[in-house]
Amino acid sequence: MKAEHEGETGLITGNGWNFKKKIVDACARLSANRQIIRSVIALLCSNVASSVLTAVGGLLVARFLGPEETGAFRAYTIPLTYLVFLHLGTWDALWLKIPYYVGKEMPEQVDRLASAAGAFNLFVSVAVSAGFAGCAAYSLARGDYYGVAGWLSQVLYCWGIFYSGYLTSTYRTLHHFVTLARIQFVQTIMTFGMVFLLPVLGFYGLCARLAIPSSLAVWMFHHYRPLKLRYRYDTAALKELIKIGLPFSFLGNIYSSFWTATECAMVLSLSGIAALGLFSVATVMGGAVNALPMAVWQVLTPRVVSNLARDGSVRKANARMYLVTAGVTGFMVLIAVAGSYFLEYFVPLIIPKYVSGIPVMKVCLWQPVVQAAFLPINTLFATGRPWLYGRSVIAGVCVFLLATYLLVPVAGGILAVAIGSLLGRTARTAAAYVDLALLARSEQ
Numbered sequence: 001m002k003a004e005h006e007g008e009t010g011l012i013t014g015n016g017w018n019f020k021k022k023i024v025d026a027c028a029r030l031s032a033n034r035q036i037i038r039s040v041i042a043l044l045c046s047n048v049a050s051s052v053l054t055a056v057g058g059l060l061v062a063r064f065l066g067p068e069e070t071g072a073f074r075a076y077t078i079p080l081t082y083l084v085f086l087h088l089g090t091w092d093a094l095w096l097k098i099p100y101y102v103g104k105e106m107p108e109q110v111d112r113l114a115s116a117a118g119a120f121n122l123f124v125s126v127a128v129s130a131g132f133a134g135c136a137a138y139s140l141a142r143g144d145y146y147g148v149a150g151w152l153s154q155v156l157y158c159w160g161i162f163y164s165g166y167l168t169s170t171y172r173t174l175h176h177f178v179t180l181a182r183i184q185f186v187q188t189i190m191t192f193g194m195v196f197l198l199p200v201l202g203f204y205g206l207c208a209r210l211a212i213p214s215s216l217a218v219w220m221f222h223h224y225r226p227l228k229l230r231y232r233y234d235t236a237a238l239k240e241l242i243k244i245g246l247p248f249s250f251l252g253n254i255y256s257s258f259w260t261a262t263e264c265a266m267v268l269s270l271s272g273i274a275a276l277g278l279f280s281v282a283t284v285m286g287g288a289v290n291a292l293p294m295a296v297w298q299v300l301t302p303r304v305v306s307n308l309a310r311d312g313s314v315r316k317a318n319a320r321m322y323l324v325t326a327g328v329t330g331f332m333v334l335i336a337v338a339g340s341y342f343l344e345y346f347v348p349l350i351i352p353k354y355v356s357g358i359p360v361m362k363v364c365l366w367q368p369v370v371q372a373a374f375l376p377i378n379t380l381f382a383t384g385r386p387w388l389y390g391r392s393v394i395a396g397v398c399v400f401l402l403a404t405y406l407l408v409p410v411a412g413g414i415l416a417v418a419i420g421s422l423l424g425r426t427a428r429t430a431a432a433y434v435d436l437a438l439l440a441r442s443e444q
Contacts, residue, residue: 049188053192054192055284071273085253115229266417293328322376379436396424
């Protein structure tokens with residue numbers, strides 16, 4: 001009886017310990033989930049406020065300036081948009097490796113790779129800004145003062161592309177997202193405030209509105225950077241980063257910067273400067289609506305990478321993504337439908353110079369829907385297999401170019417580019433879902 005009693009006591013003690021352990025684990029998961037929720041809320045509040053200010057700022061730009069001036073300014077941004085690829089995948093590698101090595105508890109590897117990437121992106125920033133400075137000097141010699149201002153704005157803004165791109169790639173842990181959101185919000189407020197210079201400065205105000213807030217953001221990203229390292233050119237580390245990131249970057253840049261630059265170049269070629277101005281305002285509106293899916297994407301991507309590094313399962317890493325994706329996508333559909341309805345009433349009232357761009361604005365409102373639907377595809381990125389993640393881009397590019405070519409005689413240049421781009425992005429997302437389904441099935 002005594003032995004039985006001791007056995008029962010031991011069993012009870014063991015069960016009690018297991019119960020306590022479950023409570024501790026549940027509290028840890030709850031704490032982690034709270035951190036995720038706080039990060040999403042911080043980014044969401046910042047992005048929603050930024051999207052409102054961006055949308056209002058875009059409306060004020062369109063109110064103060066005509067399509068010709070906005071189109072002329074946008075033309076100067078096309079070359080830098082094409083040159084974004086010069087980071088050679090160092091951002092992509094850090095996006096992948098920082099949360100991976102954090103999950104593996106290997107901080108020395110994080111420091112080594114981040115230091116080399118910082119040195120390289122500083123070099124690229126200097127080299128590209130020197131090139132644009134040469135373009136500004138050439139314009140000055142020709143007496144083209146629009147060209148001087150346009151190219152000088154790119155001299156400063158390229159730092160906001162390359163060096164800020166590197167720095168934001170290091171803001172990968174949950175508590176750093178709040179700092180990231182604050183800096184982005186400060187930049188948005190300053191950009192919004194400078195819109196009131198446009199009635200006086202016109203084209204030159206657009207140049208200052210791009211360059212000055214971007215320069216402030218570069219300083220803030222550097223000052224509050226989570227990894228305060230001394231940048232060192234490490235050939236071995238840089239080769240490792242490029243080997244990992246360049247395959248992702250090549251197809252990723254085709255889908256992002258190259259795609260955007262091609263949209264603008266095609267509109268400019270097919271329909272002229274004024275049409276490029278109309279297209280610019282439409283894309284600003286679409287970008288403002290994109291706040292919610294981008295906030296969720298920024299927070300969940302490193303989380304998916306860390307989960308995949310820990311569990312090694314695509315299905316487990318993506319388990320919660322589908323429900324979030326369904327909710328965000330449905331909400332974006334409602335916004336696109338409601339926005340299309342209100343555009344008919346507000347554009348003629350607020351920005352009458354851009355009434356002819358309403359059809360393009362309606363098309364651009366649907367791009368955030370595609371962005372929201374793309375959220376689960378982050379798991380393909382987390383696998384570390386660039387061809388698997390990026391090959392769907394080829395399908396998207398083919399659909400984009402073919403659809404645009406076929407639609408030009410029917411819809412005209414600017415609308416054909418907008419619809420073709422939307423169809424291409426949709427095709428890319430659909431093809432990526434096929435790859436994701438095949439990958440999950442292979443695990444079984």
